[in-house]
Amino acid sequence: MAKGFGSEDAAQDEIEGAVGDAVRRAQDALPHGVSRTRCEECDAVIPEGRRNALPGVRLCVQCQEIQDQAQGPQSAYNRRGSKDSQLR
Template sequence: MASGWANDDAVNEQINSTIEDAIARARGEIPRGESLYECEECGAPIPQARREAIPGVRLCILVSRRKIYKNQLIQDIIAEVRKTASYVNYNWRDV
């Protein structure tokens, strides 16, 4: 095997590490503590039902949905770019 090429174990370790980092980052974004009465971004009131349903909530539903939509849009764009710029299907012998 040519030097410089990662073996399958190294690739799997990198994938697992990336997944673990994403999980840790997501857990870090979970609200903690006391819920706010007003959205920290727009100042809109946060209804009592939302504060009870999501302990530590900091955003109103509109800001929260906007952030979710924006993130999904970014993920869709990234997925589309990966389709056109992926080297996954290439074998080093093909080069």
């Protein structure tokens, strides 16, 4: 077993913390509340199946895809700032 900057438990805690942060960010990004019947961008009808599957939905599928592409990919960030993780 190789020894580095910390123990295996510390590395596992770091992984669990990063995963937990990502899950919380994803949950916070989900809409909440009552779904709209029409898209707030283009005024298209939002199908009932989409409204039921995603409570609080405000955009049709096409407008949601455009918004998602405009936001770009979410980048992971280095929580600890250790030299090893910066070398990836």
